Amino acid sequence: MRARQKIKAPLNLPNGETCQRSALRLRSGLVILRIMKSEIVNPKSKIKPSLLPVMEHYYTLQGEGFHQGKAAYFIRLGGCDVGCVWCDVKESWDADKHPKRDVRSLMSEVRQTPAEIVVITGGEPLMYDLTEFTEQFQHAGYKTHLETSGAYPLTGSWDWICLSPKKFKAPLPEILPHANELKVVIFNKSDFDWAEKHAAEVSKECKLYLQPEWDKAARMTPSIIEYIKAHPKWELSLQIHKYINVP
Ligand code: SF4
Numbered sequence: 001m002r003a004r005q006k007i008k009a010p011l012n013l014p015n016g017e018t019c020q021r022s023a024l025r026l027r028s029g030l031v032i033l034r035i036m037k038s039e040i041v042n043p044k045s046k047i048k049p050s051l052l053p054v055m056e057h058y059y060t061l062q063g064e065g066f067h068q069g070k071a072a073y074f075i076r077l078g079g080c081d082v083g084c085v086w087c088d089v090k091e092s093w094d095a096d097k098h099p100k101r102d103v104r105s106l107m108s109e110v111r112q113t114p115a116e117i118v119v120i121t122g123g124e125p126l127m128y129d130l131t132e133f134t135e136q137f138q139h140a141g142y143k144t145h146l147e148t149s150g151a152y153p154l155t156g157s158w159d160w161i162c163l164s165p166k167k168f169k170a171p172l173p174e175i176l177p178h179a180n181e182l183k184v185v186i187f188n189k190s191d192f193d194w195a196e197k198h199a200a201e202v203s204k205e206c207k208l209y210l211q212p213e214w215d216k217a218a219r220m221t222p223s224i225i226e227y228i229k230a231h232p233k234w235e236l237s238l239q240i241h242k243y244i245n246v247p
Pocket of ligand 1: 083087088123166
């Protein structure tokens, strides 16, 4: 018995979801309606196809903060409107200058390495919905780490969140309790107050780091050392990747 299949218009469900349906008309005249659950799409879902502007990606050592010295695969997304005057990756700011990549193609490159940690950095990665991206990497067994200024809403599923708040565009208050690590770049002495303001808003478990801005390191590091000695809840973070000449 052969049947003809006709795709019908999407069906709107009472809960706001939409699902695809098709009708099978049997020769007997009987019509069977098929609801294709696997194609259910929630229009309110934040999950978007993970096409992301990627400026660069490479396997290296994490140079900063709590995971300093560990091997990690870095994926640097393009796009940032935070505008730090001392930014060392200004070429990341314009997202349109960087090719769009999907999760699958990026993961195939990560898989060519023995990496266990994938670090999403920027730019400002939270300009994008990272839900699908992180779910797929975690599903494949990777630890997902985020480096963010916190200027955009938190999306994604993270094993580690490094929050580095910037004066040029302050972090959203709701992101602070999620930080595993607060890393404040010290460019001048007023940044110590900026650091304390945010340290008061993170969780008790959150690691606290002060990191000299690279071009001011010679001038600011002695002040940071004295500050940490006087306020031992803080630790020093150095950009060791720049000292050992790895990306
Ligand atoms: S948030 Fe990061 S990428 Fe954006 S301007 Fe500041 S340092 Fe540069």
